[in-house]
Amino acid sequence: MSEKFHIDINKKKVHYGDYVLKVRDLFSRKQESLSKQDDKFFSKYWQVYAWSAIIGFVNDKREVGADLPNQSSFEYQMIANGSENIANALVLMAIGKITDAKTSSEILDSRKILTIISEYAEGGAKHVLEIRQTPGLESKFNYTDDYFFEIVERQTSKIKK
Amino acid sequence: MIINKVVINNFYCFLDENVLEFSKGLNIVSASNSGGKSQLFNAFYWTFFDKIYADVDNNSTKKEWKSSSNLIVCPDKIKEESSDGDFVNCSVEITLKNEYHENNEPKNELVEYTFLKQVTYKKIGNVLGMFSKPELTISFVRNGETDYISSQAQTWFLEKIFPVSIRKFMWYQGETMDELYDFSNPNTLKNAINEISYFPMYDNMEKIVKSSSASIDKKIEKELGLQKKLTVNQQKLIDDINYKKQVIDKKTENSKELDSDIIKLNDDIAEEEQKLLGYDKYRDIKEQLVQLEAELSLTKKRIEDSNIYIKETLINKWMLNGCEKLINSSEKNLNIINDEIKSFQQTTNPVPISLPGPEYVEKMIHDNICYICEREVLDGTPEYEALKKRLDDFKDNSNHKILQDNYTDLNRARRRLVGDLPDIKNEITEKNKSIELLIKNRNRLTKKISSIFVESGHENEVNIMVGAQTASQIMSKIQSLRSAKERKTDTLRYLNADLKEMGASLANDLIARENTLKNIESNFTESEAANYIKMFVKSIGSLRLIAYTKLIDEIQNESNRLYSLYLGGKTQGEIEIDNGIRIVDKGTKKILSDLNTAEIVAQKLAVANAFLSLSEKKMRRSYPIVADAPTSDLDHVNTYNLTLNIGKSFDQMIIMSKDYISLDDIEKSKLINDANVVKFYELNNQIIDEDGLDSRTNKRTVITTIK
Numbered sequence: 001m002s003e004k005f006h007i008d009i010n011k012k013k014v015h016y017g018d019y020v021l022k023v024r025d026l027f028s029r030k031q032e033s034l035s036k037q038d039d040k041f042f043s044k045y046w047q048v049y050a051w052s053a054i055i056g057f058v059n060d061k062r063e064v065g066a067d068l069p070n071q072s073s074f075e076y077q078m079i080a081n082g083s084e085n086i087a088n089a090l091v092l093m094a095i096g097k098i099t100d101a102k103t104s105s106e107i108l109d110s111r112k113i114l115t116i117i118s119e120y121a122e123g124g125a126k127h128v129l130e131i132r133q134t135p136g137l138e139s140k141f142n143y144t145d146d147y148f149f150e151i152v153e154r155q156t157s158k159i160k161k
Numbered sequence: 162m163i164i165n166k167v168v169i170n171n172f173y174c175f176l177d178e179n180v181l182e183f184s185k186g187l188n189i190v191s192a193s194n195s196g197g198k199s200q201l202f203n204a205f206y207w208t209f210f211d212k213i214y215a216d217v218d219n220n221s222t223k224k225e226w227k228s229s230s231n232l233i234v235c236p237d238k239i240k241e242e243s244s245d246g247d248f249v250n251c252s253v254e255i256t257l258k259n260e261y262h263e264n265n266e267p268k269n270e271l272v273e274y275t276f277l278k279q280v281t282y283k284k285i286g287n288v289l290g291m292f293s294k295p296e297l298t299i300s301f302v303r304n305g306e307t308d309y310i311s312s313q314a315q316t317w318f319l320e321k322i323f324p325v326s327i328r329k330f331m332w333y334q335g336e337t338m339d340e341l342y343d344f345s346n347p348n349t350l351k352n353a354i355n356e357i358s359y360f361p362m363y364d365n366m367e368k369i370v371k372s373s374s375a376s377i378d379k380k381i382e383k384e385l386g387l388q389k390k391l392t393v394n395q396q397k398l399i400d401d402i403n404y405k406k407q408v409i410d411k412k413t414e415n416s417k418e419l420d421s422d423i424i425k426l427n428d429d430i431a432e433e434e435q436k437l438l439g440y441d442k443y444r445d446i447k448e449q450l451v452q453l454e455a456e457l458s459l460t461k462k463r464i465e466d467s468n469i470y471i472k473e474t475l476i477n478k479w480m481l482n483g484c485e486k487l488i489n490s491s492e493k494n495l496n497i498i499n500d501e502i503k504s505f506q507q508t509t510n511p512v513p514i515s516l517p518g519p520e521y522v523e524k525m526i527h528d529n530i531c532y533i534c535e536r537e538v539l540d541g542t543p544e545y546e547a548l549k550k551r552l553d554d555f556k557d558n559s560n561h562k563i564l565q566d567n568y569t570d571l572n573r574a575r576r577r578l579v580g581d582l583p584d585i586k587n588e589i590t591e592k593n594k595s596i597e598l599l600i601k602n603r604n605r606l607t608k609k610i611s612s613i614f615v616e617s618g619h620e621n622e623v624n625i626m627v628g629a630q631t632a633s634q635i636m637s638k639i640q641s642l643r644s645a646k647e648r649k650t651d652t653l654r655y656l657n658a659d660l661k662e663m664g665a666s667l668a669n670d671l672i673a674r675e676n677t678l679k680n681i682e683s684n685f686t687e688s689e690a691a692n693y694i695k696m697f698v699k700s701i702g703s704l705r706l707i708a709y710t711k712l713i714d715e716i717q718n719e720s721n722r723l724y725s726l727y728l729g730g731k732t733q734g735e736i737e738i739d740n741g742i743r744i745v746d747k748g749t750k751k752i753l754s755d756l757n758t759a760e761i762v763a764q765k766l767a768v769a770n771a772f773l774s775l776s777e778k779k780m781r782r783s784y785p786i787v788a789d790a791p792t793s794d795l796d797h798v799n800t801y802n803l804t805l806n807i808g809k810s811f812d813q814m815i816i817m818s819k820d821y822i823s824l825d826d827i828e829k830s831k832l833i834n835d836a837n838v839v840k841f842y843e844l845n846n847q848i849i850d851e852d853g854l855d856s857r858t859n860k861r862t863v864i865t866t867i868k
Contacts, residue, residue: 003563004563004566004567004570005563005567005570005571006567006570041472042476047476050480051476051480054480054481054484057484057487058483058484058487082476082477083476083477083478085477085478085481085578085581086477086478086480086481088571088574088575088578089481089484089488089574089578091571091574092487092488092491092571092574092575092578093484093487093488093490093491095491095494095495095571096487096488096489096490096491096492096493096494097490098494101494101497102497103497103501104497104498104501104564104567107494107495107497107498108498108564108567144472147475148475148589151475151479151480151482151483151585151589152482152586152589154482154483
């Protein structure tokens with residue numbers, strides 16, 4: 001290991017799957033300022049990716065071995081720049097999901113960790129899309145309040161369908 | 162001057178053509194409220210002076226004298242019923258008899274003048290707009306030929322026949338009496354005196370003899386100089402005196418100018434303050450609104466900021482709510498890393514610091530030379546292996562260091578996150594609470610702003626803003642007038658101090674001159690003449706004083722006569738004129754304050770009328786008096802007394818009043834007989850179409866001739 005882990009992972013592109021792509025187009029505008037009065041909740045791609053991943057982790061939805069064809073969108077650095085908390089939390093949650101590691105190099109493998117995060121992001125995105133297919137919840141996450149409710153209600157239970 | 166006829170055509174409540182004829186003597190126009198008398202007065206004022214006494218604006222019932230150039234004087238009915246493209250003519254024609262204006266002294270040559278004021282409007286869409294501005298034509302017939310006063314000469318002509326200083330006595334508008342008859346200002350008195358008498362001639366005579374005296378003194382001094390009878394010091398003294406006199410003259414002139422400027426400024430300030438009365442409420446409303454709106458926009462900004470903060474925090478942190486366990490589950494794997502670090506530290510000796518560093522060792526391997534002992538190190542030799550091992554140690558050490566850093570970073574992040582996350586719920590609740598408070602405040606402010614609009618009766622913000630703007634314009638005008646006044650007052654104070662000092666020094670010089678020239682032979686023609694001129698100066702000065710005292714006495718007596726007449730002999734005091742006009746107790750001669758309104762009205766009317774009647778006596782120049790609501794503050798008995806007696810003091814008087822409307826036919830004819838009324842008209846505001854709306858568009862003034 002010749003570089004620090006966070007430097008190494010920040011340099012890498014984030015790969016993500018098609019569910020994340022769908023969710024991204026649903027809830028995020030292109031990269032623009034937050035303060036604009038927009039009709040979509042997220043204004044940056046990394047935000048919707050991180051949110052999907054957190055939904056995946058919280059609800060334990062992982063698409064193991066999912067295809068991650070979207071590979072040129074943004075580097076992990078974007079997440080670290082946007083919110084160090086989120087970037088660290090995603091890495092730590094991914095580390096927590098590595099079950100069979102014996103050595104540090106099996107743990108601190110940045111691509112492996114990114115893949116784990118993306119698998120959860122894919123799972124989370126799929127979960128969200130499924131919720132929106134439930135009758136009565138078609139517009140879930142179209143409004144700011146929905147994000148609040150999801151966050152506040154998390155500790156007691158997982159996202160209700 | 163006698164006003165003969167007024168023809169009003171489409172002017173406010175006067176629809177179509179309306180004719181009123183007046184004669185010498187007392188003319189009465191009686192009307193109830195809204196009967197049209199004030200508009201009749203306005204018809205006169207509009208024609209002669211281009212002003213109308215009207216509402217300050219649409220939202221105020223307060224009135225003021227307004228320039229009529231932008232006012233629509235057309236009756237409401239025509240305003241409403243005219244069609245697109247129609248032209249509407251409105252006009253007032255006044256015929257009066259006056260001395261021919263080119264005679265400097267009245268020579269009993271009476272000429273009939275016709276004043277025609279006309280304006281044309283055009284209807285475009287629903288709006289009646291000005292088509293051609295109001296225009297005045299003044300014509301007269303002399304020697305069988307009609308002639309016109311050119312428009313450039315109109316102002317001069319109007320000033321000549323209605324001199325500004327006594328105009329206010331001729332045109333009497335009850336509501337604006339205080340403004341017009343401001344006798345507290347000594348100049349009102351002085352200007353009026355100059356206008357109604359030959360008194361200015363004394364002033365002129367005094368000026369002439371004084372300047373003769375000055376010029377003869379100069380000649381004497383010059384003569385003495387020529388005869389070389391003066392010593393150097395005496396000559397210097399005389400030069401000094403002349404110089405000082407010049408300076409004093411100049412400064413006195415300046416001081417007079419400043420005095421009159423200050424008086425003018427005071428008048429202007431009072432006028433602006435009067436204007437402000439109608440507008441100050443807008444200022445208060447605007448101040449409240451500005452404050453509330455600033456608070457509202459701050460609150461809105463805070464809500465917006467909070468919303469942005471909430472969204473940002475949600476995305477950057479709150480999103481991790483409930484992830485503590487998941488994050489903590491990394492501990493197991495982080496411990497594996499930590500164990501690895503520890504075992505490395507136990508099994509590996511740390512690299513001694515004093516030995517060459519990794520770059521140096523790498524270079525020795527590359528160059529196959531030991532740079533410490535300067536010997537060759539060949540591949541595969543134990544020395545070479547030793548160097549390679551040394552390099553590996555460095556690499557291990559460096560990896561170990563990175564691993565240690567990674568562990569520290571990750572573990573620190575884990576601990577910080579796990580520590581922070583449980584507070585998210587509280588943060589969200591608190592933020593929501595504060596946003597709710599802000600929203601409550603916003604709603605309260607919005608409600609308060611709309612209640613201000615409702616309470617003020619202005620739904621439209623523009624009205625308030627325009628009103629407030631006008632108010633602040635007036636305020637700033639007052640401010641600048643006040644500071645101009647302060648500046649001038651200061652200058653005047655310094656100037657007067659200078660004058661005093663210089664006067665004293667001049668007086669000393671004059672005494673010195675008297676003493677030093679006493680013994681000089683000055684028995685020549687000029688000095689003889691000087692003695693006579695000195696006598697003139699003295700006697701004209703006393704004549705002037707006598708004339709002034711007599712004139713004031715006359716005005717005072719005439720005023721008191723009228724004052725007592727108007728109040729039927731029941732006056733509380735008597736009028737005293739002495740550098741201002743006041744009512745004093747008949748016995749103690751002390752100033753009476755807190756007089757009732759009738760007393761004050763009667764006093765002002767009496768003084769004003771005394772001026773006019775004396776003008777007639779002294780200058781053989783008579784003015785009519787046209788009065789709107791002069792008796793509005795008087796009771797029934799005083800109104801009757803006033804009417805009975807007022808007509809006798811003038812050639813012509815036209816009174817417009819509501820105070821005769823309650824008289825029955827018998828009382829009316831008694832009044833007409835007793836007061837010798839020459840014309841008596843009644844104005845009534847009547848509905849045009851009986852089946853039509855009860856609206857001003859369906860009303861007009863109808864004139865009934867009683868006598």
